[in-house]
Amino acid sequence: MTTIGILGAGKLGTVLARLAVGAGHEVLVAGSGDPAKIRLIVQVLIPGAAAVSAAEAAARSDIVVLALPLGKYQTVPVEELRGKLVIDAMNYWWEVDGVRDDLGSSSALVQAFLPDSRVVKAFNHMGYHDLDESGRPAGTAGRKAIAIAGDDADALAATAALVESFGFDAVIAGSLSDGVRMEPGTPLFGANEDAATVREMLAAA
Known part of the structure; x- marks a missing residue:
């Protein structure tokens, strides 16, 4: 059993936490402050998960998923994430994050902030409703796919295994900088x- 930390208790974080519990993982969920603020939400919406602080989720987890608004990426616990696999599920929205002309891949920005972590981009291109409802057993005809991008082969393999355990096929999109092909505004x-269709859409981008 892998311990999965979810930093972010909004709609996406809640869905990912529920998928992780359903796949048999230990799941720790952190909001932006005191764990007591989200404890009831976690108990009701994610039975089997635990509400903890961001620092505790990062320290105790094998894999940590960032499901925060991108503008809050500098609030994550850098020291506790040292050496960890960090999955970046965040997206840049100019309406929320402000106009940023300096951005290439937003995940590259996260990697620069977490130089001692292994960052992989995943779970950012599919809507949370579809994530919640579309998981299917391996081999199911028409099974949906999640694209992933990263620079570390072992981190990509671990992320692919997590995607598969959630009920989706994993499609490697390339390096972390190639993650731009799965961000808002792309096919x-x-x-x-x-x-097969995800690969076609990546090629079109």
């Missing part, structure tokens, strides 16, 4: 498609 963003 893939918002798509809920099978692996």
